Amino acid sequence: MVNRCAAAAVAAASAGALWHIGPAATWLPQVRERFAPGLDGRGSPGHIALTFDDGPDPDTTPRFLDALDRLGVRATFFVLGERLLDDRRLARGMLDAGHELGxxxxxxxxxWFPEPHREAADLARTADAxxxxxxxxxxxxxxxxxxxxxxxxxxxxRARLRPVLWxxxxxxxxxAADRRSVLADLSRRLTGGATVLLHDSDYTSTPGSWRTTLDALPDLVSWCRAAGWRVGTLGDHGVGRTRTAVQETAVEEGRDLGTP
Ligand SMILES: [Zn+2]
Structure with a gap:
């Protein structure tokens, strides 16, 4: 009996873990393209969305803002709430310069472990920040x-946010990344409508890696413009034709919120 109970508990835990982590397979581009095509942020064919993760960083983000200003480009910055609170003036300056914060x-x-209440609270307080x-x-x-x-x-x-990867x-x-490798990696999947992922901070990357990103930026923008693509934020990317996270959840739960 004990063994049966233990087996049932293991099975339930395994099912819970699969429910929790299974959807994360959309991390893989091939899975995303096949099963969640709206998740990669593909937009209008004449536009490239430029996005940066892991800031704001008081040492490095201002250098990106200057470079983007010189290039005449606005971008979407996916920020961490705890870092934003460290330098609200910097974050405010990003908005004032016309950039978008996600x-x-x-x-x-x-x-790795389900923490639904903490995750919901963390997203809500970052959105509030x-x-x-x-x-x-x-x-x-x-x-x-x-x-x-x-x-x-x-x-x-719950926070009325739309998930988007790249x-x-x-x-x-x-x-090992350098300017050439960054451009080569980008070029493999850079087509009209692409959403580009880069980092304006080395917070979780190799120390100093932001220099490589900054070096690659002018060439990336030149390439896009030579191909006839405008470069800008996700908000200007024309991604709005697929379901939002709110609508997808409603569908999962059997509710119908109507057309996007
Ligand atoms: Zn990150």
Whole structure:
């Protein structure tokens, strides 16, 4: 009997773990393209969405703001709530410069265990921290490491945030990354409508990796413009034609909120 109970408990725990972590398989581009095509942030064919994760960083983010200003480009920054509160003036300056702020999380955690209440609270307070700057409530959520668990998906829906990952990345966090490798990695999946993932901070990357990203930025923008693509924020990317997280959750729960 004890063994049967133990087996049932293990089975229930395994099912719970699968429910929690299974949806995170959308981290893989091939899985995302096949099963969750709306998640990669593909937008209008004539536009590239430029996005940066892991800031704001008082040492590095201002350098990106200067570079983007020189290039005449606005971008979407997925910020961490705890870092934003460290330098609200910097975050306010990002908005004033026309950039968009999205939610990356309160802190940069790996979600190996289900913590639905903490995750919901963390996303809500990060969204509030952005709104408290005087901005409109944020639209976008990109989970740390791109790991979108079932719990994170629900937390995003409750905070009325739309999860979005990326279609092209520069793998700029790696120790071996340099300007050429970042551009080469991006070029493999850079097509019209792409959402590009880079980092404006080395918070979770190789120390100093932000220099590589900054070096690659002018060439990336030149490439896009030579191809006839405008470069800008997710808000200008034309991603609005698929279901929002709120609507997807409603469908999962058997409710119908109507057309997007
Ligand atoms: Zn990150």
């Amino acid at each position: 939610v990356h999380g309160w802190s940069h955690q790996k979600p 952005i709104s408290d700057l005087g901005a409109a409530p944020p639209t976008w959520y990109r989970p740390p490491y791109g790991i979108l668990t079932a719990g994170r998906r629900r937390a995003a829906a 279609t092209a990345w520069g793998r700029d966090w790696r120790p």
